[in-house]
Amino acid sequence: MWSANKKIRVLVVDDSVLARTMITQGLSKNHRLEIVGTAFNAQDAMVKVGQLKPDVITSDVEMPGMSGIEFLKQLLPRYPLPVILVSSLDLRVFDALSAGAVDFVRKPEPGQNDSFISNLTQKVISAAGARVRPRPGIQTPPAATKPGMARVTAGSAPSMPTPPLLGNRPTLDNVIIGLGASTGGTEATLEVMRRLPADIPGMLIVQHMPVGFTQMYADRLNRLCHMEVREAKSGDEIRRGLALLAPADFQMRIVRSGSRYTVSCLPGEKVSGHRPSVDALFFSMAEHVKCKMAGIIMTGMGRDGADGLLQMRKAGAYTIGQDKESSVVYGMPMVAYNIGAVQIQGSCEDIAGILLRQLHKW
Numbered sequence: 335m336w337s338a339n340k341k342i343r344v345l346v347v348d349d350s351v352l353a354r355t356m357i358t359q360g361l362s363k364n365h366r367l368e369i370v371g372t373a374f375n376a377q378d379a380m381v382k383v384g385q386l387k388p389d390v391i392t393s394d395v396e397m398p399g400m401s402g403i404e405f406l407k408q409l410l411p412r413y414p415l416p417v418i419l420v421s422s423l424d425l426r427v428f429d430a431l432s433a434g435a436v437d438f439v440r441k442p443e444p445g446q447n448d449s450f451i452s453n454l455t456q457k458v459i460s461a462a463g464a465r466v467r468p469r470p471g472i473q474t475p476p477a478a479t480k481p482g483m484a485r486v487t488a489g490s491a492p493s494m495p496t497p498p499l500l501g502n503r504p505t506l507d508n509v510i511i512g513l514g515a516s517t518g519g520t521e522a523t524l525e526v527m528r529r530l531p532a533d534i535p536g537m538l539i540v541q542h543m544p545v546g547f548t549q550m551y552a553d554r555l556n557r558l559c560h561m562e563v564r565e566a567k568s569g570d571e572i573r574r575g576l577a578l579l580a581p582a583d584f585q586m587r588i589v590r591s592g593s594r595y596t597v598s599c600l601p602g603e604k605v606s607g608h609r610p611s612v613d614a615l616f617f618s619m620a621e622h623v624k625c626k627m628a629g630i631i632m633t634g635m636g637r638d639g640a641d642g643l644l645q646m647r648k649a650g651a652y653t654i655g656q657d658k659e660s661s662v663v664y665g666m667p668m669v670a671y672n673i674g675a676v677q678i679q680g681s682c683e684d685i686a687g688i689l690l691r692q693l694h695k696w
Contacts, residue, residue, distance in 0.1 A: 341368040342462045345388035347379040349397045360451030376405035390461050395421045406433040416461035423546045428554050436461045437517045440544040460635040464662045497531040508625040509535035514612025516542040516634025518662025522682040529686035532560040536572035540612045545582040552579040568599045580610035587618035606638040616642025620649040628652045633661035637669040644675035652692050653677045
């Protein structure tokens, strides 16, 4: 088990010699990291994990012989180690995250090796203290909940009962929910969303994610959850039954025009080190939302969203934070809790129920 007073031992797994060399040399430049070995495929990695005892593994998703997804399924029950994926723009990265990987980085475009290594280094350091939670597969809700959508099966976990509709309650037409997450958040957010009904009040979601992946993630949530989920664009109206996901590399903020609320998604400076930023969304909600609102902050490194959630609470919002036990990285929700931004904590499996109980009071 890694502790802060020693170097983080890293095993690099990739079938490309060039990629292994670039990652090894790049990570070795950070004094906190020690590359204890490399592996050229998943089978080689399985042998070396037991021998080298790494603290963190970086792994390609697509490898000959055994894919990164199968590697995770075999690795994590035996060695519950944090794995950072190195992925091309590929939907299968979400299957790997569902199998228990902690986080991922996008493979670099030409000329972007330095930023890639910087990002990967940060994620490896963050992952060293992560809680690894091997996960079963997730089943898609029945196609009947999404008219016109073909049925898709995904995984083998028992299907969950369809959450009962909130029904014709006009007060809930004037509720807005904001949710922010980072490391570990793709699956934690899914755990919340798939427990919510199709007619949930309008939701806004910020998940730290590389460019190109937010559209695929929105499509995944839309397929696996009961409400409509899509990547946001400027001018989208917030309404019941719709969840809007902030597009990567844009700041999503709320815009009020009388009793009507829309979003703006614009390029701009990073806020709290991120674009999209949870703080950018939460501060705009605290300032502009004049109806009832709820804020949820989930697993992630750092403090993005904590200050914004505090302002939301001061503006009258109901605020929820993910608890330590279920967080992959108890950073963002911890800071939010410590500064008084969080009214109640819960696991990613319980947050939906906490939110629904509050909505029934409104």
